[in-house]
Amino acid sequence: MLTILANRTYRNLLAAQVIALVGTGLATVALGLLAYDIAGADAGAVLGTALAIKMIAYIGIGPIVGAYADRLPRRGFLVAMDVIRAGVALLLPFVDQIWQVYVLIFALQSASAAFTPTFQATIPDILPDEAEYTRALSLSRLAYDLESLLSPMLAAALLSVISFHWLFGGTAIGFVGSALLVLSVKLPRSPAKPREGGIYARTTRGMRIYLKTPRLRGLLAVNLAAAAASAMVIVNTVVIVRDTFGFGQREVALTLAAYGGGSMLAALALPRLLDRIEGRTVMVGGAAVLTAALAALGLASGGMTATFWPVLLSGWFVMGMAYAAALTPSGLLLRRSAQAEDRPAVFAAQFALSHACWLIAYPVAGQVGARFGQQTALFVLAALAACGVAAALWLWPVRDSKTIEHEHPDLPENHPHKLEHTKSQAGHAHDYLIDDLHANWPR
Helix, strand or coil: CHHHHHCHHHHHHHHHHHHHHHHHHHHHHHHHHHHHHHHHHHHHHHHHHHHHHHHHHHHHHHHHHHHHHHHCCHHHHHHHHHHHHHHHHHHHHHCCCHHHHHHHHHHHHHHHHHHHHHHHHHHHHHCCCHHHHHHHHHHHHHHHHHHHCHHHHHHHHHCCCCCHHHHHHHHHHHHHHHHHHHHCCCCCCCCCCCCCCCHHHHHHHHHHHHHHCHHHHHHHHHHHHHHHHHHHHHHHHHHHHHHHCCCCHHHHHHHHHHHHHHHHHHHHHHHHHHHHCCHHHHHHHHHHHHHHHHHHHHHHCCCCCHHHHHHHHHHHHHHHHHHHHHHCCHHHHHHHCCCHHHHHHHHHHHHHHHHHHHHHHHHHHHHHHHHHCHHHHHHHHHHHHHHHHHHHHHHCCCCCCCEEECCCCCCCCCCHHHHHHEECCCEEEEECCCCCCCCCCCC
């Protein structure tokens, strides 16, 4: 898996991703503690709202960037977004009002919504070989797990000697480091071709490809299940550990680290697992385990006290493993489901639509936990995850063939596409992707 690190461009981009995500992880811990510092027991509701604002930024900005990604100089654009994020992070320690949290989170996440899909769509162009790209996805998953594992552990150590406000400084350093590493490499130009049509056609192209592809509709349902589980972890961990258990800041960080540890362990095993088992089985199976874990924790959490902490740690660890299984293969699925020129738009669509799931899950986790208690939140989010699993099983065909025989009655017989792919015995068949010549999925 590590052989792809011989590619200098990919190696530096992975390092940029790791450094930025560690900084982001410090901000996640600090934001939860900031919310608790301002709102006390209502921190879950505040954090849920702040994260919902984050999702609104993602959903609104992501498709627009995807539509015009082919016109942007990748390196300069990525660096600019890192600089903006670093600047906003430096302002967060001075916040003392809830509305200020909301404004700065929107600014920070708008920059992230522009950065992330552009970054993700660049990797397949650097690693065109599918086997290499599969391993890159696992390394990317590990990078995200560092946000969940290393960042909380680092935060726990730092909180022993400094106030949580200083953690935002680490976030700014992470973004600056990311910008410098991106500057150190030359990125390939986007293969995307300029598209005809107005802003509506351009901004919705990725969405239309995504929603017309059955396996990607199934992926969206898996995203809903994953968001339900992870929202419980991100939003309510600080409330459970601080308010219900009566523990301190370090225990908050360690509890979040349990979730990241499970995810990291799964990410290490996934490349070999995906060589033997279909992605659909792994992803839907992971979503099902998330659902079961939420429900099991709900059943076990009656009269939740400090003695429940080991059970919570175990549950978060299992959910971290299942979360990685559910979402790590998604990049490979997107790569297989779009032409090279459409990948930036489709990656942006995944970014926006997956975060629409988070927009549902974050407020549910925060508001239900604050109003009705954490046990109820576990059950409600388990029900939401179950809806995602059921939808994935329905929308994602068990037999998901890449090559599909189909017809083009609207094209002349001498059209280059027909001449290239039509065989006398097999008919017209090739890897089927939604594009200008294939507007809908064959029935």
